[in-house]
Amino acid sequence: MNIEEFFHQSAGKWFSHRTGHNLECKQSEHGKSEIVFEILPTDHLEAIAVCQECKVDPPLAACCAKITWNGTMDADEKKQTGSTVVVSVPDPENRSSGKLLQKMAVPQKTAVVGHYSIGSDDVVTLTVKRENFTSIERLWFASPNLRMRVSVNQQGDEFNLASFTSEIRMGVAPPAKA
Amino acid sequence: MNIEEFFHQSAGKWFSHRTGHNLECKQSEHGKSEIVFEILPTDHLEAIAVCQECKVDPPLAACCAKITWNGTMDADEKKQTGSTVVVSVPDPENRSSGKLLQKMAVPQKTAVVGHYSIGSDDVVTLTVKRENFTSIERLWFASPNLRMRVSVNQQGDEFNLASFTSEIRMGVAPPAKA
Numbered sequence: 001m002n003i004e005e006f007f008h009q010s011a012g013k014w015f016s017h018r019t020g021h022n023l024e025c026k027q028s029e030h031g032k033s034e035i036v037f038e039i040l041p042t043d044h045l046e047a048i049a050v051c052q053e054c055k056v057d058p059p060l061a062a063c064c065a066k067i068t069w070n071g072t073m074d075a076d077e078k079k080q081t082g083s084t085v086v087v088s089v090p091d092p093e094n095r096s097s098g099k100l101l102q103k104m105a106v107p108q109k110t111a112v113v114g115h116y117s118i119g120s121d122d123v124v125t126l127t128v129k130r131e132n133f134t135s136i137e138r139l140w141f142a143s144p145n146l147r148m149r150v151s152v153n154q155q156g157d158e159f160n161l162a163s164f165t166s167e168i169r170m171g172v173a174p175p176a177k178a
Numbered sequence: 179m180n181i182e183e184f185f186h187q188s189a190g191k192w193f194s195h196r197t198g199h200n201l202e203c204k205q206s207e208h209g210k211s212e213i214v215f216e217i218l219p220t221d222h223l224e225a226i227a228v229c230q231e232c233k234v235d236p237p238l239a240a241c242c243a244k245i246t247w248n249g250t251m252d253a254d255e256k257k258q259t260g261s262t263v264v265v266s267v268p269d270p271e272n273r274s275s276g277k278l279l280q281k282m283a284v285p286q287k288t289a290v291v292g293h294y295s296i297g298s299d300d301v302v303t304l305t306v307k308r309e310n311f312t313s314i315e316r317l318w319f320a321s322p323n324l325r326m327r328v329s330v331n332q333q334g335d336e337f338n339l340a341s342f343t344s345e346i347r348m349g350v351a352p353p354a355k356a
Contacts, residue, residue: 017204019197021344023324026195030206119299123316136320138301142330146201146337150328152320159324164342166199 001122002095003088007063009141010037013171016071020163033071033080035167040064046085050103053111054087062088062095082106088116100126132156145169179300180273181266185241187319188215191349194249198341211249211258213345218242224263228281231289240266240273260284266294278304310334323347 001009018031040047047064051057068083083105090098097117103109114128126137137151149165179187196209218225225242229235246261261283268276275295281287292306304315315329327343 017199021195119297121297121303123301162344166340
């Protein structure tokens with residue numbers, strides 16, 4: 001699987017069930033959400049803006065998507081909603097890895113340049129480092145309609161949160177890529 | 179990482195925190211357990227017995243371990259305890275994959291022959307098929323003292339359970355392999 005196939009396979013509407021394991025106090029937290037993963041053309045204004053903010057030449061982008069979520073965490077009645085734009089920029093010499101640019105739709109929030117790599121087992125590993133914080137996320141498809149995501153957050157040398165998200169496709173599968 | 183390194187890295191005592199996502203009713207179940215992963219020599223009587231039951235020539239075994247657990251599920255006060263012996267038998271032409279033999283210490287329970295493969299990202303994928311049931315589990319180390327496990331169970335064509343286990347080492351790390 002390459003990153004374009006991973007994006008296209010992810011397109012659609014998903015029911016997302018998330019559980020976080022706090023590694024210090026050993027308690028759990030839970031959330032459920034609807035997620036919409038929408039492919040954007042790489043020459044879309046939002047894609048170009050993220051590339052420019054990350055000092056990446058826009059024609060190098062392989063694919064772009066807008067991810068929107070709408071859900072709740074635990075008993076908290078307050079809805080959690082938001083969206084982010086992601087752009088993949090494969091390494092020219094090895095397209096199974098590259099940059100993953102992310103820009104959340106939050107004022108004053110700057111874009112983040114992460115790194116992706118796709119293993120021989122079709123597991124995508126995303127790494128994002130910011131100052132003292134590192135997040136490593138692994139994603140794969142158990143089937144075309146069931147996606148798994150596991151992330152681990154590290155603050156300094158301390159791992160403080162591991163979280164697991166199972167995502168079930170709510171709509172129809174996207175059309176096969178031409 | 180090869181399967182021997184994966185076994186040796188797994189040796190020790192772990193606190194295991196498990197969450198299952200029921201994919202049909204979309205509810206969660208939880209468990210906590212202590213797990214002891216003990217390396218056995220491949221010429222140990224238990225290793226030889228598992229190989230013979232699975233019709234595998236015992237000298238082909240690369241490594242063997244006994245895994246013992248002791249924990250609880252949800253509010254259920256009843257302790258869940260048990261043990262299993264696992265034996266890895268690499269494919270001769272490609273040692274990054276092979277058979278994984280498993281025998282639970284339950285009377286009348288026969289041994290199971292699963293398949294393992296290790297990706298370029300050091301994620302171990304275990305597949306076990308029995309009649310109408312398939313389990314696919316992915317395991318990796320986020321750090322030497324933090325192990326991740328994600329499994330998906332499939333009954334016929336239906337995926338019915340996804341579960342996530344984060345495991346934190348309780349004892350000291352095992353000595354480096356000679």
